[in-house]
Amino acid sequence: MSNKEKSAKLVQKYEDKLRCPICEEQVQVVELRSLQCANNHSFDFAKQGYINMLMRSVKTPYDKALFASRQEVIRETNLYTKLHASVADILKTHLTKEITILDAGCGEGSHLEQIMKKSDLNNMLGIGIDIAKEGVLRAAKHYHHAIWLVGDLANAPLANQSCNAIINILSPANYQEFKRILSEEGIVVKVIPGKNYFRELREALYADDKQTYSNEDTVELFENQFQLIEHMHVQTTESISEQELEHLINMSPLAWNIEEGEKDQLRKHGIDQLTIDLEILVGKKSDR
Secondary structure (H helix, E strand, O other): OOHHHHHHHHHHHOHHHEEOOOOOOEEEEEOOOEEEEOOOOEEEEOOOOOEEOOOOOOOOOOOHHHHHHHHHHHHHOOOOHHHHHHHHHHHHHHOOOOEEEEEEOOOOOHHHHHHHHHHOOOOEEEEEEEOOHHHHHHHHHHOOOEEEEEOOHHHOOEOOOOEEEEEEEOOOOOHHHHHHHEEEEEEEEEEEEOOOOOHHHHHHHOOOOOOOOOOHHHHHHHHHHEEEEEEEEEEEEEEOOHHHHHHHHHHOHHHOOOOHHHHHHHHOOOOOEEEEEEEEEEEEEOOO
């Protein structure tokens, strides 16, 4: 059975979780080839298994090389191991029933895949959505136990209250859509950078800039939208190889706008370890 057919069969079991982004009607799988709603809006399954439900053409700065490097770093290093274990523990602590987890801004899917693996729960459905098609394509190609969607978080093709967990890792959020998609008892897990995140890269790139990063506004906005039930800090410093540094340079927004000569200087800087400093905000729908 092809990836396309496997994906269609998985989606067929959970059609009620999705809706048409055009008319907001429920969709259904037709002939293991497409999703269609009652108004005949149709979205085809790609051969890799993902579904493009984006309503407009979007150019992003995220290309194949970036997502390949991102996947390599997340899967093959220990940089995010503590984060994945912490989020898996949060899901197991706060949710006891069947879990439908949406990764909002999933990229190439490795965070969701690792969290699902560490959760070790048989009653978990994973759904990943991102506006960058190259990322979702890679996710569908490598991870076959989740539903992968190209879509806009401002108009997510998810049904009302269809998910009881939403994770949002180092990615923009749309809290109004999160509230619509989230079940009444569900949780939102937002991961944001701490002040020492990628500290070694920052110091190498911006040696003369003494400003420190602050995430206070992000935390305040989250607390205004959700009832904060947990606030965790995850920090680790891990050794990295020259090859891993190259992947980090390729994937990090810190290095996107610098010249190739500056990248060469960064490579020669002798960075052999990297600090991951993250804060995890866990929220529920507020009674306010």
